[in-house]
Amino acid sequence: MTDTTSYLDTARRVIAIEAQALTELGAALGPEFDAAVDLMLSATGRVIVSGMGKSGHIARKIAATLASTGTPAHFVHPAEASHGDLGMMAQGDVALVLSNSGETPELADVIAYTRRFAIPMIGVASNATSTLIRQSDVGLILPRAAEACGTGVVPTSSTTMTLALGDALAVALMEHRRFTPEHFREFHPGGKLGAQLSRVRDLMHDGAALPLVTGATAMPEVLIEISQKGFGVVGVTDAGGALCGIITDGDLRRHMQGLLEHSAAEVMTRAPTTIAPGALAEEAVAVMNARKITCLFVVAPEGDGAPLGLLHIHDCLRVGLG
Template sequence: MTSSPIDQKSAILTTDFLTTGRRVIRREADALTMLADALGDSFGQAVDLLMAASGRVIVSGMGKSGHIARKIAATFASTGTPAHFVHPAEASHGDLGMVAKGDVLIVLSNSGETSELADLIAHSRRFGIPMIGVAARDGSTLLRQSDVAILLPDAPEACETGIVPTTSTTMTLALGDALAIALMEHRAFTPDHFRMFHPGGKLGARLLRVRDLMHDDPPLVSEATPMSEVLLTITQRGFGVVGVTGADGLLTGIITDGDLRRHMDGLLALSAGQVMTRAPRTISPDALAGEALAAMNDRKITCLLVTGPDPMRAIGVVHIHDCLRAGVA
């Protein structure tokens, strides 16, 4: 069965689209390799300048460079470096007041001659505000005026006409990421720090620790406690479990709903020590909440006792509902 002319044309177009897509991605990937190879002393000088800032990092750019500047500022801010974006045109109408001594400017412009940047550059020179310029044209006004000039390599744009900012913006974005990560690693920025700046959403939930969700007063009874009292404790506390401790106060077991069912006959005549399951599964308060959820799912249980620093001393309890309410999944 032969294909129709429409199907043949569609197949040809699909092949053409794939060819274009692969060419664009490979061209931008090649440009990133060029950028990595081209990084020199100016990159280190830029990091030193950013490290020394007592104020904020102000990132600015016009047009497509402005969009990249917004993302770079957001990356700095979320990795421990106070930063924000200032629109160069708005800066000329009052927002220059947002740029002050102690700040460091990062100004982006592919040509290095963007007219809207003039007032921002002049302001930085007048008040001695250090400026890092990023451009693709050597000898451009921006690079000549900058305290640290980072020249992007001469890589072709991804489009065949060479007029659409594509490769140049990809390189600038990667450069911003490189600066942010260099600062982050130098400051030993940890996942806990990252969570402080990302308290909401999936990312923040994944970085929560058990100590952030646990209840500090775990339900506990001694081994000698009559089961009539144990049942009252389980009902009053509402976790569906109770930890059992020895004479030294250390955890020796746990009583769950399953334990109650297994000892139904003559239950009230027994003590907690006779009903409990020994060596209960526990978790550290420093463990990720995701680990606690995985452990509960794996064991088909709804609660974990939290122990620490002594591995057998219960200091809290975490319920599966605590994890789900926090968005841990």
């Protein structure tokens, strides 16, 4: 670095230049963006995304984002396309082709194939008169913003704009399809994000695994139920089957004197904290942390109060929450 600049100065300059490029991109978008979204929505097949070099890396990410948000999509490498992968495209698909110059030679066969078989094509380039844009059914023009490298030759601002444009297309399609977090989880069940979108019903224990007794149950039987089910807790139901209490280790200690002479109703803590089956598991973790408890009985808020399941903190930790 020079005496007057630092690495931090360079970082801030690069980010400022790319931020300005994104501002210019937003201002430059027009009706052709709507046309591109409509073209993708009309596809009965997939969105085939292609690009070479840095545009290819961006194309892969755009295809992945589309696929994970409800728009079937696939990346096709233009060089591989010329050696057989053109067969991955078919009528009913829509092609989204990326090239900053619009004259990338490796894209020639992809472009020709879409024209030959009437596959609609959306072109993304910075040159409105380029071959790619002229051949496209819809052309999305990137503004000629300065590259952040200072020399104008390293794809920086241009790739950032293309990436943002792909995100804009994906989100527009999401909103039209009313794509929800639950839908997203279906495409992305693994990892931290999938865990955050888990519902209580996905993790809870139910059926025979549920530790339950009635209020009239004698404490010796209650202790057996707690021991057999292994959660260190038991739910207590009333005559109508609704959850009316819970017995924990703390309740046992508080009633140690003559414990075995009591019934469950005499030992239980009334009105226990519960969670709905449709709540996010992350919300259940927050409740358990706030109340300093390790499990929650699951009760439908619109139901008859009957316990549907039990969620333990260990179930949440197992999937990466907590």
